[in-house]
Amino acid sequence: MLRHFAHPKRLTLVAVPLAVLVAVAVTPQVRGQQGAGAFESSDEVRAAIARAERASKRADRRAQSLERAAGQAEQEAEKIASQSAALAARIQETEAEIAVGKGQLQLIARQQRALDARLGERREPLIRLTGALQNFSRRPLVLSVFRPGSIRESMYLRAVLETTIPQVRGRTAALRAEIDKSRALRAEAEGVLRKLAEEEDRLSLRRTQLAAIETRKRLAARRRGGEADRQEERALAYAEQARDLDGLVDRIDAAGALRDELAELPGPILRPTRPSQARASGTTTRIPPSTSRTVRSPSGLRLPVDGRTLRGFGSVDSKGARSEGLLIRAGAGAQVVTPAPGRVAFSGPFRGYDRIVIIEHPNGWTSLITGLARSDVNVGDTLAEGAPLGVAPPDGGAIGFELRLGGRSANPLDHLSR
Structure with a gap:
C-alpha cells in the first residue's frame, strides 16, 4: 500500500x-x-x-x-x-x-x-x-x-x-x-x-x-581674414538694438534686402573718349524692390530636426499668443541642420531663446531656428543643403522653426520639398 x-x-x-x-x-x-x-x-x-x-x-x-x-x-x-x-x-x-x-x-x-x-x-x-x-x-x-x-x-x-x-x-x-x-x-x-x-x-x-x-x-x-568678424559685429549690433525676436528678424531682413538691391546696381559706365559729345539717355532704370521677385519656395526645404510637432503654424497657446512657425520635439542632443541652402545672418544667444540661428535663403526667404543648445555656424557662413547648424539640448527639447518672406510668416509645411 x-x-x-x-x-x-x-x-x-x-x-x-x-x-x-x-x-x-x-x-x-x-x-x-x-x-x-x-x-x-x-x-x-x-x-x-x-x-x-x-x-x-x-x-x-x-x-x-x-x-x-x-x-x-x-x-x-x-x-x-x-x-x-x-x-x-x-x-x-x-x-x-x-x-x-x-x-x-x-x-x-x-x-x-x-x-x-x-x-x-x-x-x-x-x-x-x-x-x-x-x-x-x-x-x-x-x-x-x-x-x-x-x-x-x-x-x-x-x-x-x-x-x-x-x-x-x-x-x-x-x-x-x-x-x-x-x-x-x-x-x-x-x-x-x-x-x-x-x-x-x-x-x-x-x-x-x-x-x-x-x-x-x-x-x-x-x-580667410576679418570680413567674417565684421559681419558678426554687425549682427551683434542688430541684436543689441532689437527689442524682441521679431525686431531682430526685421532688421536682418532689411539688411539683406539692402544688400540685394546694392548687388543689382549697374556697374560703372566707362567715360566716353570725347566727354563733350556725351549725351544723357533721358531715361533711368529703376531698381526693382526685393518684393517684386517671383515667389518660389526655398530650394529643397526640409524640417531642421526630426521629431513630433508640438505646435503647428497659427496655433494659439494658453496665453493667446499665435505661433509664427513650428515647434518640434527633438531628442536628446539631436542633430539640427539647415532647412535649406543659404547664408548665416545671425548665430548666438538671444534674450531667453537660448541659441538661435537666422539664415537668409535665395529669393528673399529667411528662416529662424530657436532652442539650440549649441550652434556650430558663424555669421557669414555659406551653408549647403543639409549642413549642420548645431544640436538640441542634452535632455531633449523644443526646436522652433519659422519661415518668412518679406517680413511675413509662412507655414513651412506648405513649402517643404516633396
Missing part, C-alpha cells in the same frame, strides 16, 4: 504548480525601459516608430546623395561642406534608428506589464494550492498509523488529488504559455538592446567625425 501511495503521479501533481510558480517568480521582466511612459497608448508608440523609420530612410537617401557630391567635388571647401552635410544626415539616420529601437522597447514593456497583470490574477490560487500540497507531501505516510482515521483520510485525499491532476495541468497550461511568451519578450528586448548599443556607438563615432570636420571648417574660415 505504501508503494501505491508513493506513485510518481503524486510527485507530478506537486511539481506542476511548483514549476509554474517558480517560473513566474524568476522570469525577468522588461519594465519601462527608455521612457515607456512617453506615449499614452500603444498606437502612439507604433506611430512614432513608423515616423522614425521614414525619417531614417529619408536621411539615408540624403546622405547617399551628399556622399556622391563629396566624391565628385574638386575644390577642398566644397568637398568639406558636402562631407559635413553627409555626416549630419548619417547622424540623423542613426538617431532615427535609435528612436525606432526605443519605441520597440516601449511596446515590449507595455506587453510585459499586461502579462504581469494576467499572471498576478492566476498566481494567487496556485500559490494556495501549492502550499497545501507542499504541507501534505512533507507528512510521511507511516506517521498516519499513530492518528486514528488519518490513514482513511489520507487515502481519500490522495484519491481526490489523483482525479484533479488533469484539471491542474489544463489550468496551468495557459499559464505556462504566458510564461513562455514573457520569456520570448525578454529575448526580443535583449536583441533590441544589443542593437541600440551598436547604434549608440555608431552615433558617437559619427559625431566625433563631424566635430573633426567642423574644426577644419572653422580653421579655414579663420584664415
Whole structure:
C-alpha cells in the first residue's frame, strides 16, 4: 500500500504548480525601459516608430546623395561642406534608428506589464494550492498509523488529488504559455538592446567625425581674414538694438534686402573718349524692390530636426499668443541642420531663446531656428543643403522653426520639398 501511495503521479501533481510558480517568480521582466511612459497608448508608440523609420530612410537617401557630391567635388571647401552635410544626415539616420529601437522597447514593456497583470490574477490560487500540497507531501505516510482515521483520510485525499491532476495541468497550461511568451519578450528586448548599443556607438563615432570636420571648417574660415568678424559685429549690433525676436528678424531682413538691391546696381559706365559729345539717355532704370521677385519656395526645404510637432503654424497657446512657425520635439542632443541652402545672418544667444540661428535663403526667404543648445555656424557662413547648424539640448527639447518672406510668416509645411 505504501508503494501505491508513493506513485510518481503524486510527485507530478506537486511539481506542476511548483514549476509554474517558480517560473513566474524568476522570469525577468522588461519594465519601462527608455521612457515607456512617453506615449499614452500603444498606437502612439507604433506611430512614432513608423515616423522614425521614414525619417531614417529619408536621411539615408540624403546622405547617399551628399556622399556622391563629396566624391565628385574638386575644390577642398566644397568637398568639406558636402562631407559635413553627409555626416549630419548619417547622424540623423542613426538617431532615427535609435528612436525606432526605443519605441520597440516601449511596446515590449507595455506587453510585459499586461502579462504581469494576467499572471498576478492566476498566481494567487496556485500559490494556495501549492502550499497545501507542499504541507501534505512533507507528512510521511507511516506517521498516519499513530492518528486514528488519518490513514482513511489520507487515502481519500490522495484519491481526490489523483482525479484533479488533469484539471491542474489544463489550468496551468495557459499559464505556462504566458510564461513562455514573457520569456520570448525578454529575448526580443535583449536583441533590441544589443542593437541600440551598436547604434549608440555608431552615433558617437559619427559625431566625433563631424566635430573633426567642423574644426577644419572653422580653421579655414579663420584664415580667410576679418570680413567674417565684421559681419558678426554687425549682427551683434542688430541684436543689441532689437527689442524682441521679431525686431531682430526685421532688421536682418532689411539688411539683406539692402544688400540685394546694392548687388543689382549697374556697374560703372566707362567715360566716353570725347566727354563733350556725351549725351544723357533721358531715361533711368529703376531698381526693382526685393518684393517684386517671383515667389518660389526655398530650394529643397526640409524640417531642421526630426521629431513630433508640438505646435503647428497659427496655433494659439494658453496665453493667446499665435505661433509664427513650428515647434518640434527633438531628442536628446539631436542633430539640427539647415532647412535649406543659404547664408548665416545671425548665430548666438538671444534674450531667453537660448541659441538661435537666422539664415537668409535665395529669393528673399529667411528662416529662424530657436532652442539650440549649441550652434556650430558663424555669421557669414555659406551653408549647403543639409549642413549642420548645431544640436538640441542634452535632455531633449523644443526646436522652433519659422519661415518668412518679406517680413511675413509662412507655414513651412506648405513649402517643404516633396
